[in-house]
Each structure stands twice: as structure tokens, then as C-alpha cells.
Amino acid sequence: MRTAEYADLLLTGARVRSGAGRWSEAVAVRGGRIAAVGTRAELAALAGPRTRVVDAGGHGLVVPGFQDAHVHAPFAGRNRLRLWLNDLAGRQAYLDAIAEYARTHPDEPWIVGGGWAMEYFPGGTPRKEDLDAIVPDRPVFLFNRDVHGAWVNSKTLEMAGITGETPDPADGRIERDPATGEATGTVHEGVAYRINEHVVPEPTRAEWEAAILNAQEYLHGLGITGWQDAWVTPQTQAAYETLAADGRLTARVAGALWWERTRGLEQIDDLRARREQALKVRAPGHALGSGFHPTTIKIMTDGILENHTGALFEPYCDGCGGHGADDAESSESGHGAGRGLTYVEPELLAAALAELDAAGFQVHMHAIGDRAVHNALNAVAAAKAVNGPSRNRHHIAHVQVIRPSDIARFAELDVIANCQAYWAQHEPQMDELTVPFLGPERAAQQYPFASLLAAGTRLAMGSDWAVTTANPLEQLEVAVTRIDPEHRDNPSFLPLQRLTIDQAFDAFTAGSAYVNHDDQGGRIEPGARADLVLLDTDVFDPEFTANGRAPIADAKVKLTIAAGEVVYEA
Structure with missing residues (x-):
């Protein structure tokens, strides 16, 4: 067999799900595409001297690469690099994290990030006084977890020109104190978006x-x-x-x-x-x-x-x-x-x-x-x-x-x-x-x-x-x-x-x-782009799902392949 006909990568030793009711034992990848799908014995001949062979040892599951049809990767990545509250739970945990971030980033003119959950605040609306107490001198802007509202301090409200007299726009709302009418520190929808776009500095x-x-x-x-x-x-x-x-x-x-x-x-x-x-x-x-x-x-x-x-x-x-x-x-x-x-x-x-x-x-x-x-x-x-x-x-x-x-x-x-x-x-x-x-x-x-x-x-x-x-x-x-x-x-x-x-x-x-208009992905068959995931558990195994259980989230990703290249390996 000529070198050009050998696989660049051979994934074997795990069940391969190419679709509902369609199962194989191995996948060969060449030139960024799936070259062959079949049994271990059938594909063994495609392993040449330069082929990387990944043998799962009879365990796990191979599925097409997952595709997320609705995600906000740049904004999530920006918050992960700045103030990431998504993994915390509770008002005090948020305040502690904000205070620590402000302490360790004294030269940042704005405290920006997000990920707080509405359920930890009365009515789902946190107040500016909590932020003012820990960051009184710099503006704070924190989108909530669903990115339909933001928690801000008094400095941000001042820079945005928002007071108790500011009317609500047609596409948003300013939370107000029922006794005084003053803005309380939570802004919804269009109000939050306009502060983010026109007041918060744009990343480079x-x-x-x-x-x-x-x-x-x-x-x-x-x-x-x-x-x-x-x-x-x-x-x-x-x-x-x-x-x-x-x-x-x-x-x-x-x-x-x-x-x-x-x-x-x-x-x-x-x-x-x-x-x-x-x-x-x-x-x-x-x-x-x-x-x-x-x-x-x-x-x-x-x-x-x-x-x-x-x-x-x-x-x-x-x-x-x-x-x-x-x-x-x-x-x-x-x-x-x-x-x-x-x-x-x-x-x-x-x-x-x-x-x-x-x-x-x-x-x-x-x-x-x-x-x-x-x-x-x-x-x-x-x-x-x-x-x-x-x-x-x-x-x-x-x-x-x-x-x-x-x-x-x-x-x-x-x-x-x-x-x-x-x-x-x-x-x-x-x-x-x-x-x-x-x-x-x-x-x-x-x-x-x-x-x-x-x-x-x-x-x-x-x-x-x-x-x-x-x-x-x-x-x-x-x-x-x-x-x-x-x-x-x-x-x-x-x-x-x-x-x-x-x-x-x-x-x-x-x-x-x-x-996603991706007619070359989402499937495991010859000619498709080689987007593949190896899981450590065969979640389709009847024993795994016995007794009415379906603990799919317990499985872990061992290997991710995108267009034939290994982009993650546990």
C-alpha cells in the first residue's frame, strides 16, 4: 500500500455511532476527512508507519463532533479572562469575588464581567449599594447569566446619565426603588445593551x-x-x-x-x-x-x-x-x-x-x-x-x-x-x-x-x-x-x-x-470532514442506562478531533 493511502489517524477500540442504529468499530482519517468506517479488522490495513493509532481498549464511544447551534463564545471568553461569576453561587460569593478582582487589578479602569444568577437576589434584582461598598471609585458593569440584564454601581449609572428621572426606553427597563424612584442598580435589556455598547470601553x-x-x-x-x-x-x-x-x-x-x-x-x-x-x-x-x-x-x-x-x-x-x-x-x-x-x-x-x-x-x-x-x-x-x-x-x-x-x-x-x-x-x-x-x-x-x-x-x-x-x-x-x-x-x-x-x-x-449550513459535518461516513469525539463511556450501552437511569453527564471527553487534527486530548 502506498504511503498516500495510509490513514493519518486511526481511531479504534470503541463503539462508533455514525447514526441512529448504525454502529462500527473503527474510523480512519486522511487529509482532514473520514477515509473509512468499518470493523477493526477491515481498517487495520490502513495503519502505516506514520499513522497515529488511538486504541480505546474496548471502552468508550465515538460520535461526530458536537456542534453548538447557539453560543456566545467571544463574550464568554472575555468574561473567563476577566471577572467570571458563572461558577459561583450566592450573593456573598459574588461580592467576595468582585472585591478580590478589584483588589488584584488596581489599574483596570472598569470592572467588567458577568455570570451572576437572578435567583440569589430578591426579585432577581441586585442593588448598587453592594457594589458601591466594595468598588466605590471605579465603574462596575456585570451582565447577568442570561445576558438580558446587568448589575451596575453608582459610578456606572452616573457615567451612563441614568437617574430617577430617566424614562424607560421601549426595549428595556431600569429597576427603581419603590419609595424614592431612584435607579437601584439593575438595568434590563436595551438599557444594559446600550451601556455595554456606548459607555463600557470596547475591547481591542x-x-x-x-x-x-x-x-x-x-x-x-x-x-x-x-x-x-x-x-x-x-x-x-x-x-x-x-x-x-x-x-x-x-x-x-x-x-x-x-x-x-x-x-x-x-x-x-x-x-x-x-x-x-x-x-x-x-x-x-x-x-x-x-x-x-x-x-x-x-x-x-x-x-x-x-x-x-x-x-x-x-x-x-x-x-x-x-x-x-x-x-x-x-x-x-x-x-x-x-x-x-x-x-x-x-x-x-x-x-x-x-x-x-x-x-x-x-x-x-x-x-x-x-x-x-x-x-x-x-x-x-x-x-x-x-x-x-x-x-x-x-x-x-x-x-x-x-x-x-x-x-x-x-x-x-x-x-x-x-x-x-x-x-x-x-x-x-x-x-x-x-x-x-x-x-x-x-x-x-x-x-x-x-x-x-x-x-x-x-x-x-x-x-x-x-x-x-x-x-x-x-x-x-x-x-x-x-x-x-x-x-x-x-x-x-x-x-x-x-x-x-x-x-x-x-x-x-x-x-x-x-x-449551521455545515453539510460536511455532523456525521461519520467516508468523505465527511473528520470531526470526531471519543467519550470514555458508551452512553448507549443498555447496562449504562438500566433501571431508568441516563447519567449521560457522567461521561467524559477523552479526545476531540476537528478537521482531522487533534484539538483536545485528556
């Missing part, structure tokens, strides 16, 4: 590059070989392009360019120009389909349920079973305080979908509440009415509450459900800040993954990291059990919506590859 190009590389290293360690970045700014796009051009971007990244909700259709020309700019960058792995691909547009259509900015058809409840007062000016598409916020009016959303679809863009819509999901589906329907069927693979992310009558429309309109499975569990934010304000009927309509799949909807999976864990194995366990892996004695959250282990894995590999 080098800082963004370092943040992406930090996130990439972490994600590769979890078996993730590609992702869709759901918030690409001009600055993070430039950093991605630099990393792709010089070969440091080893993941395949689909970039979702951020739709500015303060602008209208005129911004589409700018988005086209940004896409064209990216096409000039040819990464070393371009022929393999890797690199950076900003061919998606991200549109935020509403907020979140925990702060009552997610758009609902009926008003939020008062927490005791009744409905709160609705804004007198509310309409089905409006900004009524009782029914959440609509960030892009339905008429504009439909027009934007039509133009973006005609321009060949994929549209990635954030929709949490049932009214937001309905509006997003209507927009896709309007685009199809104008343009006819397309191959753009539009999708709706989060889909927390869906009216039963809208379930079938996903498949009818060929809309992909971009699911954040880890959220579908009992935990304080769900049980204390969400369910009481939805009421029993709407609470039972949350995260209907099984119903969507049964109706013919294609599912993709994304973490929304750093909102919650980036670990696909933890997310997959929740998709299968609807229970927190750290509290397996908890009751299952709406168990009729559980997925099978095959359905969940397919969504996090082939499903996410599909929504």
Missing part, C-alpha cells in the same frame, strides 16, 4: 482574539468542533476573520450578524457588505468547510420570562394565579407592560425576513414567549409568500412557550427549532421566577421538544453559553430526562416532552450541523 482586536481562543480551547475540551455564534458584532467578526486567516480558528464557526433593532431595513446593505468582506478571507481549512461563515442574521424579537420582557399573548400572572394588569396601550404586537416586549414590530420583522431571505441570508430569531414565537413563524410565512421556498434554513431559538396551535407550523414552514435543552428542568429560576408568573396552563407549554419532533420539526441544539453550561453531555442528559444532572432526585420537568437518547444526540450533531 487583540483582546477579542484572545477571548475567542480561550473559548475555543474550552469548547474543544467538551467535544465541540463547531458552533453558531449568535451575536457577531463588527469587532468580533474582525477577530474571527483574523483567526481564520492565520489558522488559529480550528473550529468551524457560523456567524450570526447582529440585527440592530434601533434601525430598519436600511441596515441590510451593511450586512451584505460584512458578508462580502468575510468571503475574501480564505482559511487554511476552507476546502474542508471549516473557518468562519457569517451568512446568518440574528434578530431578537423579545426578551425573557424571568424579567417579564418575553412577549406573551396574555398578561403575566401576579404570582398567585391571577393575571397582572395589562398596559392600556397593549396590542397584539405592542409593548404592553403586562404582556412583555416586542423588539421588532411584526410588520418590520416580516419585511426583514423577506429581504434577508431573498438576499440569501439565514435568519436566526430569538423568541421566548408564545407571542414572539407566533410572530416569528408569521414572518417566515410572509417571506415564503413573497420568495417561495428557500434553502436558507431559518430557525427560531429558545422556543420556551409555544401555543399548541403553532407546533405544527414549524414543519409546515420548514422552520428549525433551535433548542436550549438544559433550561427544561426544575431549578430556582424556573420554579420561583417563571412558573408562578405564567400560570399552570402556559407553564405546561414550555420547551415542547417531543411535540415539535413528533410534528415533523427538525431540531438543533445549542447551549447559549455562558448563560448556562456549554457541556453537551449535561445538556443531552436534561433533554433525555428533563432533570438537572446535579440533582437527579428532582422530579422530571414536563416528562412527556423528553427526547430519546438517539433523538437528542442526532439533534446535537447532525441537527446542529444542518442549521
Whole structure:
């Protein structure tokens, strides 16, 4: 056999799952692609003198590289390099970490980071006085874990020009003291975003590059070989392009360019120009389909349920079973305080979908509440009415509450459900800040993954990291059990919506590859790009899942291969 015909890498000694019900024993990789899949005996001849042979010794599982369909890698990486609160729990733990960071970084003009959880503060809203006591002389800006609000000190409020007289914008809210009316230190949605964009100093190009590389290293360690970045700014796009051009971007990244909700259709020309700019960058792995691909547009259509900015058809409840007062000016598409916020009016959303679809863009819509999901589906329907069927693979992310009558429309309109499975569990934010304000009927309509799949909807999976864990194995366990892996004695959250282990894995590999327009990834078969993960445990083994257990999160990644290169090894 000629040297050129030998494998560069041979992965053997573990079960290989190439798809539901399809099993092999070994995978050979050559030139960044999968050269062969078969038994150990069949592929043994492909091992030459320069072939790296990885023998799992009869243990473990090989699956396609995981793809995250909704993640915020640059922002997560930046916080990991600065003030990272995600791994802490409780008000005092946060304050201790902030104080220590301020003490050890005396020359930083701003204290920036995030990751605090709403559940540790009354009403989910921390106060400025806590920050003022430990950092009185420098501005502090800390996004919460879901990045829909921020905790700031008095210095930041002063620099942003926010006082008790500052009105709430249409797309956000300033928390105020009920007695004095003064801003208390928590700002939501558009208020937080504008402070971040216009008051907090912008990271340099080098800082963004370092943040992406930090996130990439972490994600590769979890078996993730590609992702869709759901918030690409001009600055993070430039950093991605630099990393792709010089070969440091080893993941395949689909970039979702951020739709500015303060602008209208005129911004589409700018988005086209940004896409064209990216096409000039040819990464070393371009022929393999890797690199950076900003061919998606991200549109935020509403907020979140925990702060009552997610758009609902009926008003939020008062927490005791009744409905709160609705804004007198509310309409089905409006900004009524009782029914959440609509960030892009339905008429504009439909027009934007039509133009973006005609321009060949994929549209990635954030929709949490049932009214937001309905509006997003209507927009896709309007685009199809104008343009006819397309191959753009539009999708709706989060889909927390869906009216039963809208379930079938996903498949009818060929809309992909971009699911954040880890959220579908009992935990304080769900049980204390969400369910009481939805009421029993709407609470039972949350995260209907099984119903969507049964109706013919294609599912993709994304973490929304750093909102919650980036670990696909933890997310997959929740998709299968609807229970927190750290509290397996908890009751299952709406168990009729559980997925099978095959359905969940397919969504996090082939499903996410599909929504990321990656037709060379998400599968293990000859000719596909060699994105592979070796787990230390065969989570499909019936003995592993016996007695109703599915401890998928207990498995560990041993090896991650992206485009034929080993990018992580335990």
C-alpha cells in the first residue's frame, strides 16, 4: 500500500455511532476527512508507519463532533479572562469575588464581567449599594447569566446619565426603588445593551482574539468542533476573520450578524457588505468547510420570562394565579407592560425576513414567549409568500412557550427549532421566577421538544453559553430526562416532552450541523470532514442506562478531533 493511502489517524477500540442504529468499530482519517468506517479488522490495513493509532481498549464511544447551534463564545471568553461569576453561587460569593478582582487589578479602569444568577437576589434584582461598598471609585458593569440584564454601581449609572428621572426606553427597563424612584442598580435589556455598547470601553482586536481562543480551547475540551455564534458584532467578526486567516480558528464557526433593532431595513446593505468582506478571507481549512461563515442574521424579537420582557399573548400572572394588569396601550404586537416586549414590530420583522431571505441570508430569531414565537413563524410565512421556498434554513431559538396551535407550523414552514435543552428542568429560576408568573396552563407549554419532533420539526441544539453550561453531555442528559444532572432526585420537568437518547444526540450533531449550513459535518461516513469525539463511556450501552437511569453527564471527553487534527486530548 502506498504511503498516500495510509490513514493519518486511526481511531479504534470503541463503539462508533455514525447514526441512529448504525454502529462500527473503527474510523480512519486522511487529509482532514473520514477515509473509512468499518470493523477493526477491515481498517487495520490502513495503519502505516506514520499513522497515529488511538486504541480505546474496548471502552468508550465515538460520535461526530458536537456542534453548538447557539453560543456566545467571544463574550464568554472575555468574561473567563476577566471577572467570571458563572461558577459561583450566592450573593456573598459574588461580592467576595468582585472585591478580590478589584483588589488584584488596581489599574483596570472598569470592572467588567458577568455570570451572576437572578435567583440569589430578591426579585432577581441586585442593588448598587453592594457594589458601591466594595468598588466605590471605579465603574462596575456585570451582565447577568442570561445576558438580558446587568448589575451596575453608582459610578456606572452616573457615567451612563441614568437617574430617577430617566424614562424607560421601549426595549428595556431600569429597576427603581419603590419609595424614592431612584435607579437601584439593575438595568434590563436595551438599557444594559446600550451601556455595554456606548459607555463600557470596547475591547481591542487583540483582546477579542484572545477571548475567542480561550473559548475555543474550552469548547474543544467538551467535544465541540463547531458552533453558531449568535451575536457577531463588527469587532468580533474582525477577530474571527483574523483567526481564520492565520489558522488559529480550528473550529468551524457560523456567524450570526447582529440585527440592530434601533434601525430598519436600511441596515441590510451593511450586512451584505460584512458578508462580502468575510468571503475574501480564505482559511487554511476552507476546502474542508471549516473557518468562519457569517451568512446568518440574528434578530431578537423579545426578551425573557424571568424579567417579564418575553412577549406573551396574555398578561403575566401576579404570582398567585391571577393575571397582572395589562398596559392600556397593549396590542397584539405592542409593548404592553403586562404582556412583555416586542423588539421588532411584526410588520418590520416580516419585511426583514423577506429581504434577508431573498438576499440569501439565514435568519436566526430569538423568541421566548408564545407571542414572539407566533410572530416569528408569521414572518417566515410572509417571506415564503413573497420568495417561495428557500434553502436558507431559518430557525427560531429558545422556543420556551409555544401555543399548541403553532407546533405544527414549524414543519409546515420548514422552520428549525433551535433548542436550549438544559433550561427544561426544575431549578430556582424556573420554579420561583417563571412558573408562578405564567400560570399552570402556559407553564405546561414550555420547551415542547417531543411535540415539535413528533410534528415533523427538525431540531438543533445549542447551549447559549455562558448563560448556562456549554457541556453537551449535561445538556443531552436534561433533554433525555428533563432533570438537572446535579440533582437527579428532582422530579422530571414536563416528562412527556423528553427526547430519546438517539433523538437528542442526532439533534446535537447532525441537527446542529444542518442549521449551521455545515453539510460536511455532523456525521461519520467516508468523505465527511473528520470531526470526531471519543467519550470514555458508551452512553448507549443498555447496562449504562438500566433501571431508568441516563447519567449521560457522567461521561467524559477523552479526545476531540476537528478537521482531522487533534484539538483536545485528556
